Amino acid sequence: MRFSSVFIALTLVAGxxxxxxxxxxxxxxxxxxxxxxxxxxxxxxxxxEWINPHAWMHLEVVTEDGATxxxxxxxxxxxxxVRRGWNRDSVVPGTEVLVEGYRALDGSNRANxxxxxxxxxxxxxxxxxxxxxxTDGADPQDQPE
Amino acid sequence: xxxxxxxxxxxxxxxxxxxxxLAGLGAEYHHVHLAVASPSLAIQxxxxxxxCTPIADRSDAVRCPTVEITxxxxxxxxxxxxxxxxxxxxxxPDLDTKMAxxxxxxxxxxxxxxxxxxxxxxxxxxxxxxxxxxxxxxxxTRIELVADADRTGFHHVHLSATDPDASLEWYANVxxxxxxxxAGQLDAVRFDNAWLIVDRHxxxxxxxxxxxxxxxxxxxxxxxxxxxxGMRQYGVGFTGEPESxxxxxxRAYVAGPDSVSxxxxxxxxxxNPTLTLFTDAGAGPVVDAETxxxxxxxxxxxxxxxxWTSNRAHGIPLERPGDIEEGEELxxxxxxxxxxxxTLGSIWGYEREWRxxxxxxxxxxxxxxxxxxxxxxxxxxxxxxxxxxxRRGGGGFxxxxxxxxxxxxxDYVRCITQGLPSxxxxxxxxxxxxxxxxxxxxxxxxxxxxxxxIIPTDGSPPLSENITQxxxxxxxxxxxxxxxxxxxxxxxxxxxxxxxxxxxxxxxxTRVSPTMLMYEFTVDDPATWTRPWTAMFxxxxxxxxxxxxxxxxxxxxxxxxxxxxxxxxxxxxxxxxSQPE
Numbered sequence: 111m112r113f114s115s116v117f118i119a120l121t122l123v124a125g126x127x128x129x130x131x132x133x134x135x136x137x138x139x140x141x142x143x144x145x146x147x148x149x150x151x152x153x154x155x156x157x158x159e160w161i162n163p164h165a166w167m168h169l170e171v172v173t174e175d176g177a178t179x180x181x182x183x184x185x186x187x188x189x190x191x192v193r194r195g196w197n198r199d200s201v202v203p204g205t206e207v208l209v210e211g212y213r214a215l216d217g218s219n220r221a222n223x224x225x226x227x228x229x230x231x232x233x234x235x236x237x238x239x240x241x242x243x244x245t246d247g248a249d250p251q252d253q254p255e
Numbered sequence: 256x257x258x259x260x261x262x263x264x265x266x267x268x269x270x271x272x273x274x275x276x277l278a279g280l281g282a283e284y285h286h287v288h289l290a291v292a293s294p295s296l297a298i299q300x301x302x303x304x305x306x307c308t309p310i311a312d313r314s315d316a317v318r319c320p321t322v323e324i325t326x327x328x329x330x331x332x333x334x335x336x337x338x339x340x341x342x343x344x345x346x347x348p349d350l351d352t353k354m355a356x357x358x359x360x361x362x363x364x365x366x367x368x369x370x371x372x373x374x375x376x377x378x379x380x381x382x383x384x385x386x387x388x389x390x391x392x393x394x395x396t397r398i399e400l401v402a403d404a405d406r407t408g409f410h411h412v413h414l415s416a417t418d419p420d421a422s423l424e425w426y427a428n429v430x431x432x433x434x435x436x437x438a439g440q441l442d443a444v445r446f447d448n449a450w451l452i453v454d455r456h457x458x459x460x461x462x463x464x465x466x467x468x469x470x471x472x473x474x475x476x477x478x479x480x481x482x483x484x485g486m487r488q489y490g491v492g493f494t495g496e497p498e499s500x501x502x503x504x505x506r507a508y509v510a511g512p513d514s515v516s517x518x519x520x521x522x523x524x525x526x527n528p529t530l531t532l533f534t535d536a537g538a539g540p541v542v543d544a545e546t547x548x549x550x551x552x553x554x555x556x557x558x559x560x561x562x563w564t565s566n567r568a569h570g571i572p573l574e575r576p577g578d579i580e581e582g583e584e585l586x587x588x589x590x591x592x593x594x595x596x597x598t599l600g601s602i603w604g605y606e607r608e609w610r611x612x613x614x615x616x617x618x619x620x621x622x623x624x625x626x627x628x629x630x631x632x633x634x635x636x637x638x639x640x641x642x643x644x645x646r647r648g649g650g651g652f653x654x655x656x657x658x659x660x661x662x663x664x665x666d667y668v669r670c671i672t673q674g675l676p677s678x679x680x681x682x683x684x685x686x687x688x689x690x691x692x693x694x695x696x697x698x699x700x701x702x703x704x705x706x707x708x709i710i711p712t713d714g715s716p717p718l719s720e721n722i723t724q725x726x727x728x729x730x731x732x733x734x735x736x737x738x739x740x741x742x743x744x745x746x747x748x749x750x751x752x753x754x755x756x757x758x759x760x761x762x763x764x765t766r767v768s769p770t771m772l773m774y775e776f777t778v779d780d781p782a783t784w785t786r787p788w789t790a791m792f793x794x795x796x797x798x799x800x801x802x803x804x805x806x807x808x809x810x811x812x813x814x815x816x817x818x819x820x821x822x823x824x825x826x827x828x829x830x831x832x833s834q835p836e
Contacts, residue, residue, distance in 0.1 A: 142817035161807035162685065163704065164814070184813065187685050188804045189702070195368065215821030220813070230375030 143222040147213040151181055158201040160188050167201060167223065169209065183209050183223040185236040194235050280482050281431040284322060284446035285520060286473035287343055287412065290329035291394040297326040300392060304357060304367060305345050321448035322409040328770060334395030335469040339415055339461040339513035342397035346410040350402035354378055354388050384438040395468035411450035412472060415461050419453040422512040426451050429489050430474050463514035471516035479505050479521050549736045549766040554694045557736050559764055562801045563688045563772050563794035567622045569681035570594045571792055575626035575634030585623040594621040627790040636788055643783040647753060657822040661815060666749050670704055670808040672725050674749030675742055675760055676776045678706050687803045688794060697731055697738060705806035710740055718744050723756065725749050738764040755782040770796040
């Protein structure tokens with residue numbers, strides 16, 4: 111595919127540009143997260159890190175047996191989040207949210223966020239790594255292949 | 256505008272004069288002028304979402320339907336909110352349906368940003384008046400939508416004033432509207448085709464409309480000279496000599512209350528094709544390098560300052576693909592399809608919202624350029640030298656194995672540098688590039704990954720060849736309208752496409768239109784390529800929408816943790832799979 115080679119050329123340095131394998135591309139989804147492990151987490155926001163290259167939302171999740179777990183959710187770059195309608199008032203600590211995303215490869219309580227649903231029903235796109243995340247049909251504009 | 260419609264407008268103005276006993280100039284409310292990234296895209300947006308209609312022969316305005324919205328390709332330092340003209344309003348008979356439609360349009364691309372009320376709802380009732388809601392256009396103009404059965408289409412201009420009563424008095428007296436109330440509740444000035452409503456500015460003094468999304472309000476008079484003498488009675492004078500406008504026969508400006516710029520125009524518009532800066536396709540400014548002269552800084556250098564993005568260049572391959580003939584351009588449709596493939600295909604995987612919000616919220620028509628390489632003219636990088644071929648055989652990391660530690664990951668993932676010229680290239684997000692100039696230096700910052708180059712342009716001598724750096728040693732000078740930067744003294748650790756540390760990179764930055772910066776770079780490395788080669792792409796000015804955000808590059812590099820712990824987890828899984836039961 112024409113674009114593969116361009117993308118690699120633009121983002122990888124030196125020796126990598128000569129290889130065909132796009133293995134450790136910048137923040138590649140597949141190097142960090144497992145597309146076969148979707149998660150749905152309901153919890154309270156405890157902290158929002160508005161940082162580049164990715165914002166991180168910290169959550170206190172209550173599990174089915176009543177225990178609490180701390181989770182970290184990777185979101186997009188701050189500039190893009192603002193353009194998607196996020197702002198500091200939309201992620202106030204204490205807000206109860208539903209996060210849909212994909213769990214970290216190492217099985218820890220970290221996930222790549224895809225969508226965040228707020229108490230009033232608003233759903234904001236969190237999409238973080240633009241590289242290799244699965245097309246899972248959640249995008250209403252996705253066109254069938 | 257043809258003679259007939261000019262006469263019609265004139266007649267309308269005269270009718271309004273004759274029928275309504277107005278004070279002051281008896282002016283007709285005429286237009287609102289907005290600063291946008293691209294007038295043709297703005298015409299499309301207001302046609303799609305506010306039910307305005309394009310005007311024949313005009314590439315800079317829509318009619319909505321009694322008031323014109325005119326567009327200028329201008330940069331802004333902020334939206335309309337906070338200035339003396341907080342927003343403009345349109346009325347739709349079925350507000351619920353309209354707001355639902357705008358919500359569906361979504362924020363993506365040149366979409367619609369909703370501004371919800373505190374309880375999360377899109378619509379709120381002003382008791383006894385009407386229901387209303389708020390959105391933003393993609394260029395920062397705040398828009399109120401109201402359900403006023405008495406007037407659909409353009410409804411009102413909403414002022415924010417330090418002294419609301421004095422402000423309304425001014426418009427009523429000087430321009431000649433009627434002091435009244437809207438629905439018996441809101442203090443207003445009524446013109447035949449629109450209302451002016453005013454709120455008290457919440458705190459301090461409203462910002463000037465200069466350099467903001469709503470740039471001025473326009474009123475029409477039949478004779479500008481008569482208007483000038485009329486205004487003198489009120490102590491109001493033009494801020495400059497009347498000029499012949501592109502959108503009116505003649506126009507002049509006055510300073511309204513709270514630093515609101517007000518244009519007074521005579522009817523009649525003479526189309527002047529030589530002034531048309533934008534193509535119908537909205538593909539950006541038409542570059543006429545012959546006639547365009549870049550603005551100068553106060554000390555006389557070409558002014559390249561601002562925030563630029565290469566979003567539209569994203570997806571241009573470095574080399575011309577084999578299936579496209581030399582010298583061809585893509586059609587806009589082909590360019591759009593190329594970006595669809597590039598952003599939605601296997602590399603990206605994410606959906607449109609990712610692309611729209613990270614690549615080109617403002618002006619997302621992709622470039623039609625076939626390849627970045629412009630020399631050699633065939634669009635292909637020249638062959639490698641034998642020496643480079645041997646070096647390449649040595650390989651490097653990238654065999655596809657799992658990284659044992661940070662050293663095995665690229666300088667980019669490690670947040671060290673992208674190297675040059677890679678850091679100048681369009682990236683998948685955080686694509687903003689800010690240029691700041693002084694008489695002796697030019698500073699260039701790229702948001703991804705927070706890299707700053709400070710380039711002397713004062714003729715100071717280059718570093719000794721014994722001193723090498725990751726990004727080499729950049730030295731700039733001005734050549735006509737262009738900034739030329741020569742880069743040498745690379746340390747060899749972040750070399751572009753396997754070049755040797757002896758590479759010389761020559762960059763040329765040329766502002767080719769008010770909103771476009773052409774970036775060319777020439778790579779000269781006889782140890783690697785059989786001849787020098789040059790690539791080119793363009794940046795678009797995006798001062799109004801784009802803000803560079805600082806990086807938490809190391810403390811925030813959770814990706815490094817995830818990649819390394821992920822690699823260990825994969826190894827553990829592989830090891831347990833190979834254990835006998």
